[in-house]
Every structure is written in C-alpha cells, then in structure tokens.
Amino acid sequence: MSVASLNLAQQDAVNHLRGPCLVLAGAGSGKTRVITQKIARLIQTGLDPKRVAAITFTNKAASEMRERARDLIGKAAGEVLICTFHALGVRLLREDGAAMGLKAQFSILDSDECLSLLKDCGTTTDAATARQWQWTISRWKNEGLTPEQAMEQATSESEREIARLMVLYHERLTAYQGVDFDDLIGMPLRMLKNHDAVRERWQQRLGHVLVDEYQDTNATQYELLKLLVGTEGNFTAVGDDDQSIYGWRGATLDNLKRLPLDYPRLKVIKLEQNYRSTSAILRAANNVIGPNPKLFPKRLFSELGEGEPVRVVDCDHEMHESERASARIQSLRASSVQKEWRDFAILYRANHQARLFEQALRRAQIPYKVSGGQSFFDRAEIKDLCSWFRLWINEDDDPAFMRAITTPKRGIGHQTMAQLGDLATKYRLSLFGALFSNSLGGVLSARAVGSLQEFGRFVNDLQHRAKHTIGEEAAKAFLTDWLKDIGYEKYLYDAEESEKLAAARWSNVLDFCEWMAGRCGGRIDDAAGASGGSDSKSLLEVAQTISLLSTLSEREQNPNVVTLSTLHASKGLEWPHVILAGVNEGLLPFRADEEAPAEAITARIEEERRLMYVGITRARQTLAVSWTRRRKKGREIIAAQPSRFIAEMALDKGTAREDPREKLKALRAEFALKAAITEQAAQAASKE
Numbered sequence: 258m259s260v261a262s263l264n265l266a267q268q269d270a271v272n273h274l275r276g277p278c279l280v281l282a283g284a285g286s287g288k289t290r291v292i293t294q295k296i297a298r299l300i301q302t303g304l305d306p307k308r309v310a311a312i313t314f315t316n317k318a319a320s321e322m323r324e325r326a327r328d329l330i331g332k333a334a335g336e337v338l339i340c341t342f343h344a345l346g347v348r349l350l351r352e353d354g355a356a357m358g359l360k361a362q363f364s365i366l367d368s369d370e371c372l373s374l375l376k377d378c379g380t381t382t383d384a385a386t387a388r389q390w391q392w393t394i395s396r397w398k399n400e401g402l403t404p405e406q407a408m409e410q411a412t413s414e415s416e417r418e419i420a421r422l423m424v425l426y427h428e429r430l431t432a433y434q435g436v437d438f439d440d441l442i443g444m445p446l447r448m449l450k451n452h453d454a455v456r457e458r459w460q461q462r463l464g465h466v467l468v469d470e471y472q473d474t475n476a477t478q479y480e481l482l483k484l485l486v487g488t489e490g491n492f493t494a495v496g497d498d499d500q501s502i503y504g505w506r507g508a509t510l511d512n513l514k515r516l517p518l519d520y521p522r523l524k525v526i527k528l529e530q531n532y533r534s535t536s537a538i539l540r541a542a543n544n545v546i547g548p549n550p551k552l553f554p555k556r557l558f559s560e561l562g563e564g565e566p567v568r569v570v571d572c573d574h575e576m577h578e579s580e581r582a583s584a585r586i587q588s589l590r591a592s593s594v595q596k597e598w599r600d601f602a603i604l605y606r607a608n609h610q611a612r613l614f615e616q617a618l619r620r621a622q623i624p625y626k627v628s629g630g631q632s633f634f635d636r637a638e639i640k641d642l643c644s645w646f647r648l649w650i651n652e653d654d655d656p657a658f659m660r661a662i663t664t665p666k667r668g669i670g671h672q673t674m675a676q677l678g679d680l681a682t683k684y685r686l687s688l689f690g691a692l693f694s695n696s697l698g699g700v701l702s703a704r705a706v707g708s709l710q711e712f713g714r715f716v717n718d719l720q721h722r723a724k725h726t727i728g729e730e731a732a733k734a735f736l737t738d739w740l741k742d743i744g745y746e747k748y749l750y751d752a753e754e755s756e757k758l759a760a761a762r763w764s765n766v767l768d769f770c771e772w773m774a775g776r777c778g779g780r781i782d783d784a785a786g787a788s789g790g791s792d793s794k795s796l797l798e799v800a801q802t803i804s805l806l807s808t809l810s811e812r813e814q815n816p817n818v819v820t821l822s823t824l825h826a827s828k829g830l831e832w833p834h835v836i837l838a839g840v841n842e843g844l845l846p847f848r849a850d851e852e853a854p855a856e857a858i859t860a861r862i863e864e865e866r867r868l869m870y871v872g873i874t875r876a877r878q879t880l881a882v883s884w885t886r887r888r889k890k891g892r893e894i895i896a897a898q899p900s901r902f903i904a905e906m907a908l909d910k911g912t913a914r915e916d917p918r919e920k921l922k923a924l925r926a927e928f929a930l931k932a933a934i935t936e937q938a939a940q941a942a943s944k945e
C-alpha cells in the first residue's frame with residue numbers, strides 16, 4: 258500500500274509530520290487507515306520506530322494495527338509502541354512507577370477482585386451495593402480525584418461514606434502493591450505531573466503519539482496525552498463525535514472541544530468520502546444521526562453505488578428473530594460462492610442477547626465466535642493459573658495469594674487463613690509477608706506454620722526458577738513439572754462432576770501452557786503491545802505481560818466464523834453483511850429512567866442514537882435491521898415496539914428534524930407498511 262491509496266485529505270494528515278493534528282470525520286472515512294499510514298510515514302522520514310506510539314481502543318485493535326503496520330514497513334513495526342491507553346499506563350508504571358512507590362512487579366487487579374476488596378473494606382456483602390461503590394469510585398478516579406479530594410468534594414453522607422471507603426481501599430491496594438484499571442491511567446498521570454525528570458524523559462522519548470477513536474477518551478486520558486506530548490504537541494488524534502458511545506464510562510466530547518484551545522496550532526482535517534458502505538447504508542446512517550446536535554457539519558458520501566436497500570425484518574418474538582438471522586446468513590452465503598462465514602456479523606445491544614443467536618447458529622451448524630463476551634482469560638482454570646503467575650511476579654499480591662494457596666487445596670484450613678489475615682492486618686504486612694513473621698508461632702500450631710511456610714518457600718523457589726527459565730522447551734518442561742507438583746489435573750477432575758467438563762478444562766490448561774511456552778521461545782507477538790521483538794524470553798517476563806491480554810481466544814479461534822458482538826465491541830470494525838438485531842424501543846434506545854431530569858434523558862437518547870449509527874456503519878454491502886413484536890422482559894412476555902431509530906432511518910433526508918412527536922407517529926405507520934413490503938421481499942428471496 259502506498260500513499261497513493263489515500264485521498265488528498267488523508268495525505269494531508271499523513272504528511273503533517275510535526276505539530277498537533279486532528280482528523281475529525283465520519284464512519285468509514287479512513288481515519289484508522291490514516292493512523293497506520295502515518296506510522297509508516299513517520300518512520301520512513303527517519304523517526305526511530307521506538308519513538309512512535311499509537312494508541313488504540315482495544316487490545317484487538319492494537320494487534321490488527323500492528324499487522325497492518327508490518328505489511329507497510331516490515332520488522333520495524335515490531336518496535337513501535339502500539340497499545341491501548343491502559344497498556345501504555347502499564348508500560349509507564351513498570352518503567353518509572355518507583356517514583357510513586359510502586360515496585361516494577363506490581364499486580365493489576367481485575368474488576369471482580371477489586372469488588373471483593375471493596376466488600377472487605379466496607380460493611381456489606383451485598384454485590385449490588387458494592388458495585389455501586391465501585392462505580393462511584395471509578396467515576397471519581399476518571400475525573401482525576403484522589404481519595405482525599407473525593408472526601409473534600411463529597412456533598413452527601415452517602416458520598417462521604419464512599420469517599421471513606423475509597424481511602425481504605427487505597428490503603429489496601431498500596432499494601433498489596435496492586436492497582437486497578439483506573440489507576441493504570443490515573444497513576445501515570447500523577448507521576449508525570451509531579452516528577453519533572455520522568456515527564457521530560459518521556460516527552461523526549463516519544464517523537465509522535467497517534468490516537469485512534471479519540472472521541473471516546475476521558476478526562477484523565479486527555480491530561481495524560483497532554484503531558485506525554487508536551488508543549489510541542491507532536492500528535493495525531495482521529496475521531497468522530499457521532500461515534501462517542503462511552504459517555505457512561507466517563508468519555509467526554511469536551512476532549513474534542515478543548516484541543517483547539519489547548520493547541521492553537523492544531524491542524525484540523527476533515528474527511529468526507531466513505532470507503533466502506535453503499536449509498537443505501539450510508540443514507541440510513543445519516544438519517545439516524547441527523548437529529549443529534551452537531552459539533553461540526555459533515556457531508557459523507559460514498560462512490561460504492563446504491564447497493565441493496567436496507568432491509569427491515571419484523572419478527573414475532575426473539576426466537577423467531579434468531580432463526581431469521583441464521584436463515585438470512587445461510588441464504589446470502591448460498592447466493593454467491595465468494596462469501597465466507599467471516600463476512601457476517603450479528604450485532605446487538607446487550608451481552609445476554611447473544612445466547613439465542615448462538616443456539617440458532619449451532620442448530621444450523623454455522624461456525625461463530627462471541628466477541629466481547631466471556632474471554633478465555635475469564636475461565637476459572639485460566640484465572641487459577643494466572644494467580645500463581647501473579648504471585649511469582651509480586652508475592653505481596655493478596656488476592657492472587659488467596660487463590661493460589663487454595664487451588665488446589667493444600668490442607669490449610671479457613672481458621673489458619675483467617676488468623677494469618679489478622680496478623681497481616683495487625684502488622685500491616687501482606688499475607689505472604691506474614692508467613693515468615695516471628696509472631697506466627699504465637700497464634701498458630703507448629704503444623705499450620707509448617708504448611709504455610711512450605712507454601713512460601715515453594716513460591717520463592719518457583720519465582721527464582723521462572724526467572725532463569727528461558728526459551729520454549731525449558732518453559733514447557735517447567736510448566737509440566739509445576740502442574741504435576743501442585744496436582745492441578747487431579748484437582749480439576751475432583752472438582753468437576755462431569756468427566757467431559759474436567760477434560761475440556763484440562764485441555765484449556767494445556768493449550769494455555771503451550772501458548773505461554775511459545776511466547777518464551779519468541780514465537781508469538783506480545784498482543785498487549787508491551788514489546789514486539791522476537792527474542793527468547795524468560796517465563797517470568799512472559800508471565801508479567803499476560804494479565805492484560807484478553808484477546809488470546811479470539812486470535813486463536815478459527816478466523817473464518819460469523820461474529821456475534823455487542824454494538825459497543827463492534828466499534829472500528831466492518832463486515833460485508835451485518836444484521837442489527839433487537840432494534841426495539843426499550844432495548845435500543847435502552848429504556849430511560851423516567852424519573853431522570855429531561856436533559857439527562859435527552860443526552861441518553863443522543864448517546865443511544867450514536868450507538869445505532871455505529872451499528873449501521875459497520876456494514877459494507879448489506880444491512881438488515883430486525884425487531885420483534887413481543888419480547889421477554891424478566892419472566893414476562895411483553896408487547897414490543899420497533900425502535901424510533903427504524904422510523905428515522907427510513908426517512909428521506911431533510912424531513913427528520915420537524916415536529917418530532919407527531920411526525921414520528923405518522924412515520925411509524927408509514928414504516929410499518931414499508932416493513933411489510935420488505936418482509937415479503939425477504940420471504941420471497943429466502944424461498945428462491
């Protein structure tokens with residue numbers, strides 16, 4: 258691919274090598290292509306690949322970008338830092354976290370672990386309450402508040418209570434040498450703010466920073482970027498205000514508005530040609546997004562021809578809808594020899610909607626993957642193994658300690674663990690630290706102390722050996738011996754009632770170990786983007802990066818499959834044929850809290866509309882939008898309405914903005930007619 262495969266505006270963005278640059282453009286206009294091409298261009302003009310950083314929204318997007326960059330510039334792509342904001346945070350903290358009192362081998366706690374930590378700090382065992390605390394603390398952190406500032410700003414007693422918890426929670430995290438996901442942005446930010454030498458070093462090191470999906474950055478990410486690029490501001494951000502769909506997680510369009518104020522030299526480039534979708538699909542997308550207020554005027558056009566009309570599929574109920582989707586995929590695939598399973602995607606609002614589609618596809622023997630659903634790394638057996646690895650990296654990681662010492666069970670009872678915990682709290686030690694405390698003998702029997710310390714020595718020995726185990730064969734032998742030592746296979750067969758299930762879990766364990774060993778041999782790239790070389794690595798080094806990887810299963814699955822995905826997880830991606838399912842009032846838009854103030858409801862609907870826009874614009878050649886006349890809500894079956902977005906989508910340009918309510922009623926009637934017509938056509942087509 259050469260610069261010739263870019264239009265003039267894209268070339269402008271790619272050739273603007275120094276100073277701040279913002280590409281603001283609609284879906285499918287080639288923003289991500291600008292980023293990949295610009296990485297190549299920067300390197301071709303002499304910038305050391307190590308000085309280029311590209312930030313993507315997901316790990317998966319990072320590995321795709323790395324592949325594209327490799328096609329363009331070969332091996333040098335391996336040296337570019339291509340990763341998510343969170344992985345960049347990890348890199349910053351691993352290298353310089355000492356400035357913040359963090360050891361290089363700190364642990365990253367996942368959301369469940371943080372939740373149980375919060376439950377421990379507070380006075381509830383109720384998951385919903387704890388989740389509410391977690392959510393509030395996360396929001397404060399994303400606004401850049403420290404626990405002390407949160408305490409000062411709290412306005413109600415319940416906020417003060419949560420702020421007090423936040424203080425405790427942080428004390429515990431610090432004792433564990435652990436961080437949560439929000440800290441991966443917040444801590445590097447504070448580090449760069451407060452430590453001039455560290456900041457200057459990073460600013461000198463990074464020659465250019467590129468950010469994809471800029472519209473979904475939050476306030477702390479904005480600040481982090483600002484500190485990384487310094488006053489020179491050598492960065493390229495690309496985004497689309499109409500695709501901002503993470504407001505609920507703190508993403509803010511203010512980041513787009515602030516850029517020209519903070520960087521008066523900002524070069525703003527707009528792209529207007531869409532290279533992804535047919536005109537019919539693009540028109541539907543433009544009609545849906547039409548009623549939203551505009552940050553800047555946009556005119557997207559496509560030269561790919563009118564294409565098939567967008568099909569609205571009206572279904573009796575959800576089971577019917579999933580069967581229709583499966584039938585549509587089969588009939589489209591049968592209509593041409595060139596279509597592959599990977600050309601299809603079914604997109605929906607919420608994870609739980611996947612199940613019926615999975616069942617329908619299984620029945621039809623259509624291969625598929627669920628993306629954005631349970632990842633390989635969420636499986637219990639993989640989490641078990643990872644807890645051991647985490648302990649090798651950071652023995653003070655209490656949640657990992659608890660999990661490793663009890664899986665498999667090693668005859669250490671609850672009582673013993675509780676007393677160990679009390680001792681650790683009393684002397685402000687980690688659980689591992691408490692194992693070798695002199696006071697242990699005072700509270701526990703000699704036998705209990707013996708088994709605890711044996712465990713401690715075992716972990717230390719593993720740590721030491723993992724550090725010196727280098728290369729694939731050595732790693733494989735190490736892991737096999739270790740699994741035997743801890744008796745993990747037997748543990749799985751004892752724990753699982755069905756042998757078949759136990760065998761499947763054991764096979765996951767073996768696959769995982771094989772994969773890790775491969776990475777020690779330098780066989781597989783580091784999908785977290787933390788490094789890209791192809792040299793042999795020690796087992797300890799490999800273990801260090803795995804906690805951020807959640808894309809293993811996706812990468813290793815058969816790639817030629819239908820994708821099932823939530824709309825949120827479909828961002829940035831494209832498929833020739835897309836089915837948008839469950840496009841009902843109450844689901845998309847999701848039912849609003851009727852008590853909420855009017856502005857909140859309006860903002861909510863606007864975000865839902867952007868979500869619909871993201872969904873429509875994933876499609877390249879055909880798009881079907883389905884809704885159901887009845888749907889399940891809890892245990893009940895309720896009558897359901899098509900989403901207002903379906904009516905808006907079917908409008909001709911220009912008529913959408915008048916008199917919304919009355920207009921909508923009339924349009925729904927008109928739409929029902931259109932739907933019936935398209936329905937008949939669909940049935941005729943599937944009979945052919």
Ligand SMILES: Nc1ncnc2c1ncn2[C@@H]1O[C@H](COP(=O)(O)OP(=O)(O)OP(=O)(O)O)[C@@H](O)[C@H]1O
Nearest residue numbers: 262263264283284285286287288289290532533829
């Ligand atoms: N100049 C071009 N000529 C031909 N095809 C292009 C050009 N630019 C981009 N494309 C193709 O158009 C499609 C959309 O590009 P890309 O994914 O970069 O768009 P985007 O603006 O990042 O979309 P989104 O907003 O969904 O993230 C891709 O298949 C890409 O390869």
Ligand SMILES: [Mg+2]
Nearest residue numbers: 288289469829
């Ligand atoms: Mg993109």
